[in-house]
Ligand SMILES: Nc1ncnc2c1ncn2[C@@H]1O[C@H](COP(=O)(O)OP(=O)(O)OP(=O)(O)O)[C@@H](O)[C@H]1O
């Protein structure tokens with residue numbers, strides 16, 4: 066009997082604990098009732114845009130995933146995309162180098178410009194576009210080749226080096242910029258798949274920057290990394306932002322706060338708020354942004 070009482074009071078204690086640590090209740094109004102279609106609060110526009118995006122809508126079949134987003138992304142800025150799972154961050158990111166083209170049922174509408182030119186002009190060479198707008202994925206995806214050949218791959222395809230010594234220089238510089246050179250300089254011929262996860266992710270970043278892109282898109286680049294490897298990638302983002310425009314999707318609000326100049330908050334396919342990162346995390350303008358950053362949902 067006393068054992069039963071003890072276990073009951075233990076259960077009660079666990080329930081009390083769970084209640085005490087449970088996040089506050091979600092806002093009562095349904096989220097869509099406080100979102101105005103196509104309207105973003107804050108500072109979505111820029112005087113010096115790299116990307117000019119207007120009324121962007123994306124559909125998968127009949128389902129609309131992106132709902133009338135207008136946004137400028139400035140030259141040399143680091144902008145973080147945050148928001149609950151499924152709100153359209155990756156879909157919107159993939160519009161920027163036409164990665165959605167490879168999904169049959171996906172249709173992109175609206176005006177999307179890179180340096181004032183239509184990204185979706187059928188005359189554009191998509192391979193060339195993806196060299197200008199490189200992408201780093203959530204899971205490192207090195208080719209089953211040597212470390213050297215992974216980094217040399219893009220420069221070879223795009224004919225960026227005339228001589229072996231030029232290619233060697235590109236490989237070395239890219240690995241240095243990615244903070245990986247010292248760790249791999251003595252084993253450039255070793256298979257990339259034998260590296261640690263964090264090294265593979267930095268290798269993929271080196272591979273992306275080897276073709277001198279103007280923009281780097283990163284979709285949760287640190288989600289598979291430990292804190293040390295994450296810190297290396299974040300240092301790298303700070304360095305790269307001197308010369309590149311960087312757009313990073315992250316589920317870590319701390320990471321967004323550490324690396325980005327502006328933060329964009331997505332919700333149910335809408336772009337709800339864009340502001341200076343500091344403002345988003347200390348004085349968000351929109352009630353949905355506030356609910357998200359205070360942990361009420363997401
Ligand atoms: N290839 C696809 N085919 C059909 N629907 C898709 C496809 N990719 C995404 N979607 C849908 O589009 C919506 C947005 O998805 P998306 O992957 O862009 O969200 P996300 O914000 O990146 O989420 P997460 O944080 O989980 O990565 C979701 O409803 C998703 O189910």
Ligand SMILES: [Mg+2]
Nearest residue numbers: 154155156284
């Ligand atoms: Mg995603």
